[in-house]
Amino acid sequence: MSQVPVKHTNRRQPRLAHECAVGELFGRAPIYDAIFSCISPHTLVRIGRCCRAAYAASKDFSHRAYNIHRHLSRYLSEPLNFRSLQARTGTLIAGSNALQFLDRTFYPKSDMDLYVHPGHVREVLDYLVEREGYRFKPDSTQPQDYREIVSDEWDGTQIRDETPEDDELLLYYQIRGVESVLTIEKRGPDGLLKIQIIACETSPFDAIINFHSTCVMNFIAFDAAYSLYPVATFEKRDTLSVWRARPLHDLTVVIKYGERGFAWISTLPAGTSPQNSAFYPFTDRTVGDRYTWKLPLDTRGVALRPQINPSSSIFQCDPVIYNGWALERVQHGMGTVYKTIKSSVFRYNYTTTNYKLNFKIWLFAIEQGFLSRILLDNNLLDKKSWPWCVDTIVAYAL
Incomplete structure (x- = not known):
């Protein structure tokens, strides 16, 4: 009895064809560049x-x-x-420049904003003027030489008291935590280049977290770029207004970022919770928490910050990671809330929402600062x- 021949079906053929197609698609840079350039960062990761x-x-x-x-x-x-300068001074690139990088x-015609810690403004300005060829462009209230300002x-080592908010300063600079703004310019191949150095009262983060809205709460450190509201900014293209104590709202900002593709949201509706909002109120x-988009940068060749003195710790990363905040209802809108950690015990100032541990740090800073000041006053x-105490102590409070 003859056997009926069995027909063997090649079940791998469709899969192999699919793999070949994928290989063709993702094996040629001109093809996948055209695709990836049109999608959001999150979609890029998922693909x-x-x-x-x-x-x-x-x-x-x-x-x-x-x-x-x-x-x-x-x-x-x-x-x-310049990135070595960032590592040495903790300077952050923020504003629209950081947004452009991540997006x-x-x-066109945008400038670059540098947010600088107290004590580093002169060093940053000198570098940009002497090494990069920029020139100081004073406003009507400033002298011709920036050295007279900074x-x-x-x-x-001076005691750092809480500085009361200056309404006139806030109205002028439109950002809380800004001490002064210095503009430098130079001619580039494509026209005029402008950099604004923002001298911060407490820290760059304190100023950045009080920007007009969430879509510009992004910044570039020497070792990584950060977006605090990545889903709302890059996926939904929404920006939430952050309340500030100003009598008038700057409509030019709303128009500008509307033209850049962002939908302006004045406040969050009642009943909004962290689970149903991309703003995590x-x-x-x-x-650097799980809601933050952190994009590590290649640090090869970047000269890390040297130890300040034998009694101080070495910064292995930018100190911006030791900051905390929360988005809460303030007046008739939403605002960023936090407590500032200011002490001569630490080289930099920080923010936190953990009031209990902040109080413990405050007690520690008083005792340590008092001891150091006694030694200083007695020429010891x-x-x-x-x-400078180990700034990572602050990380424990966040």
Whole structure:
């Protein structure tokens, strides 16, 4: 009895064809560049998880799309040296420049804003003027020489009292926590280049978290770029207004960011919870938490901050990560709330929402500062050897 021949079906054929198609798609940079350039950062990550080819393609695209040196080269001839300056001073790039970098876009006629810690403003200005060829452009209230405004001497051992909010200053600069704004300019290949150095009263983060709305709460440190509200900003294209004590609302900001593709939200409706909002309201936040988009940057060649003195700790990363805040209802809108940690025991100032641990740090700072000041007053300690405490103590309070 003859057997009926069995027909063998190649079940792998459709799969192999699919893999070949994927390989063709994600194996050629011109093709996947055109696709990836049109999608959001979150979608880019999700596609990269599909298969090995997609992962390799997304990594290659991201490496080129988020090239920090290429981004900075529009304003700076030596991006690597500038990033070393950032590492040394804790200077942050914020505002629309950071938004453009993370959004992979370009706003014509935009400038670059640098937010600088107290005690580092002169160093940053000198670098940009002497190394990068910028010139100081004073406003009507400023002298011609920025050295008359910013001293090269800063005494971090002085007691740091809480500074009452200056309504006139807030109205002028439109950002809480800003001490002064200094503008420098130079001619570039494509026209005039402008950098604004924002001298902060307490810290760059304190100023950034009080921006007009959430879509510009992004910043670039020497080692990473951060977005505090990435889903709302890059996925939903929404920006939430942050309340500030000003008599008039600046409609030019609303119009400008509307033209850039963002829908302006004045406040959150009643009943909004952290679970149903991309703004994560009523939640204690910290920089780098699970709601933050942190984009690590290549730090090869960046000169890290040297130890201030033998009694002080070494900063391994930018101190911005030791800050916390929350988005709460303030007056008739939403606002960022936090408590400021200000003490001469720490080199920098910080923010936190943990009031209990903040009080413990305050007690520690009083005792440590009192001891150091006694040694200083009795000539048993000089200011150059002032023992800055380990700033990572602050991280425990967040």
